[in-house]
Amino acid sequence: MSEEKLDAIIVGGGLAGCSAAIVLAKAGLEVLLIERGDYCGAKNMTGGRLYGHSLEKIIPNFAEIAPIERVVKKEQVSLMTKDGALDIGYRSAKLSSEPENASYTVLRGEFDTWLAQQAEEAGAMLLAPILVDKLLVEDGKVVGVEATGDQLYADVVILADGVNSLLAQQIGMKPELEPHQVAVGAKEVIRLGEDVINERFGLRGNEGVSWLSCGDPSDGNFGGGLLYTNKDSVSVGVVATLSDIGHSDLSVPEMLDRFKEHPAIAPYLEGGKSIEYSAHLVPEEGLAMVPELYRDGVLLTGDAAGFCINLGYTVRGMDFAIESGRLAAEAVLRARELGDFSAQTLSYYKTLVDNSFIMRDMKQYKGFPTLLTQRAIFEDLPEIADDIAGKLFTVDGKPGDSVIMYAVNLIAKRTSARELVDGITKILEAF
Numbered sequence: 001m002s003e004e005k006l007d008a009i010i011v012g013g014g015l016a017g018c019s020a021a022i023v024l025a026k027a028g029l030e031v032l033l034i035e036r037g038d039y040c041g042a043k044n045m046t047g048g049r050l051y052g053h054s055l056e057k058i059i060p061n062f063a064e065i066a067p068i069e070r071v072v073k074k075e076q077v078s079l080m081t082k083d084g085a086l087d088i089g090y091r092s093a094k095l096s097s098e099p100e101n102a103s104y105t106v107l108r109g110e111f112d113t114w115l116a117q118q119a120e121e122a123g124a125m126l127l128a129p130i131l132v133d134k135l136l137v138e139d140g141k142v143v144g145v146e147a148t149g150d151q152l153y154a155d156v157v158i159l160a161d162g163v164n165s166l167l168a169q170q171i172g173m174k175p176e177l178e179p180h181q182v183a184v185g186a187k188e189v190i191r192l193g194e195d196v197i198n199e200r201f202g203l204r205g206n207e208g209v210s211w212l213s214c215g216d217p218s219d220g221n222f223g224g225g226l227l228y229t230n231k232d233s234v235s236v237g238v239v240a241t242l243s244d245i246g247h248s249d250l251s252v253p254e255m256l257d258r259f260k261e262h263p264a265i266a267p268y269l270e271g272g273k274s275i276e277y278s279a280h281l282v283p284e285e286g287l288a289m290v291p292e293l294y295r296d297g298v299l300l301t302g303d304a305a306g307f308c309i310n311l312g313y314t315v316r317g318m319d320f321a322i323e324s325g326r327l328a329a330e331a332v333l334r335a336r337e338l339g340d341f342s343a344q345t346l347s348y349y350k351t352l353v354d355n356s357f358i359m360r361d362m363k364q365y366k367g368f369p370t371l372l373t374q375r376a377i378f379e380d381l382p383e384i385a386d387d388i389a390g391k392l393f394t395v396d397g398k399p400g401d402s403v404i405m406y407a408v409n410l411i412a413k414r415t416s417a418r419e420l421v422d423g424i425t426k427i428l429e430a431f
């Protein structure tokens with residue numbers, strides 16, 4: 001590899017890294033994107049739904065040319081017990097009515113490969129598979145990276161190396177992850193065929209479903225199940241918070257098996273063929289885990305910066321990753337104009353992030369991580385919902401309480417008035 005100094009080195013060919021590379025390469029900078037996987041997306045995982053608005057800013061109408069799987073037109077959330085599920089479904093013309101509010105199911109292998117191609121077509125150089133071992137630091141300033149024994153220099157390094165970001169940890173920009181800050185996700189892609197999916201899920205053409213659930217899938221653990229429809233397959237997964245996994249006797253892969261066998265899920269998967277299995281960490285602590293975003297010569301983006309929120313009814317990290325990659329690139333372009341890559345100049349990145357939807361949403365939902373550690377949501381709520389729905393929809397001619405009295409007694413048996421008020425207050429605070 002050459003000894004010459006590049007304009008920018010980006011570590012990590014996920015969504016954050018590829019987005020930064022596209023913007024910088026389009027502006028004419030000499031950009032090197034380094035990915036440790038055999039190809040971009042090889043090591044990446046997501047549940048399945050990409051909110052399109054942030055990529056629209058970089059590649060308008062990208063869905064017309066990108067390998068998206070389906071357009072999400074149907075939302076479903078379920079509270080699950082061992083053998084029951086209370087579903088809330090939503091279908092409306094409002095969902096994905098225009099590119100700016102559309103969301104798409106994606107498979108990262110194909111999608112990230114395509115996004116990296118966009119970066120290469122814009123002029124970025126891609127090195128894969130190459131693992132960056134460390135950052136080069138001179139006089140407190142990041143000046144490049146070391147990979148497979150080679151030293152590569154650049155004005156600035158953008159870290160887009162995912163949730164662990166060992167490189168940011170090496171230079172003390174972020175601490176080691178703690179178990180309560182991350183969840184483990186395990187996911188299987190099951191091929192069913194396009195027509196079978198449309199028929200079973202009540203879809204037409206390229207319409208897709210996003211289906212999240214809590215309760216039984218994670219065996220009462222903090223976490224939940226997910227199911228997204230792809231073109232001819234479905235992504236089925238379970239997410240469980242690391243610090244809470246000991247609460248259940250089940251491992252995460254066993255939780256996934258249990259989810260697939262649940263009576264509300266199994267009929268949809270019947271006859272399917274498993275074609276992919278993956279596991280990954282999800283940053284879950286929200287605003288509280290966002291580290292330093294910049295230092296002399298270096299910026300942190302995407303999951304590496306903790307930009308992800310789990311709202312129970314949806315998980316969002318991909319739109320944050322893309323936006324933060326774009327904003328990091330904007331900050332680098334300004335630093336280049338000023339000829340100064342010091343922390344002071346690169347602090348413009350934080351200003352951009354603070355004024356973007358990333359921080360607005362991370363702040364708005366900062367109470368969610370605490371809410372999602374309420375065991376009542378994963379244990380009591382699904383059971384109560386199941387009992388009440390069972391009462392409501394069962395007619396057996398026997399005497400008994402009205403549904404309202406039945407519900408009041410049921411809730412009183414499981415929780416005190418004080419816990420109930422606390423719980424409702426936490427829910428209100430979280431929104």
Ligand SMILES: Cc1cc2nc3c(=O)[nH]c(=O)nc-3n(C[C@H](O)[C@H](O)[C@H](O)COP(=O)(O)OP(=O)(O)OC[C@H]3O[C@@H](n4cnc5c(N)ncnc54)[C@H](O)[C@@H]3O)c2cc1C
Binds near residue numbers: 131281308
């Ligand atoms: C189970 C699960 C479900 C999720 N569901 C959703 C969802 O439905 N919607 C949503 O928006 N978000 C979801 N997320 C979150 C989303 O997937 C992430 O927020 C997003 O992928 C972050 O993108 P990124 O580019 O920052 O990091 P990543 O996609 O992790 O990319 C990091 C890249 O850096 C590379 N890399 C790491 N270290 C090095 C190194 N030293 N040298 C070279 N390369 C390196 C990796 O190989 C990888 O390609 C989910 C996550 C999980 C795990």
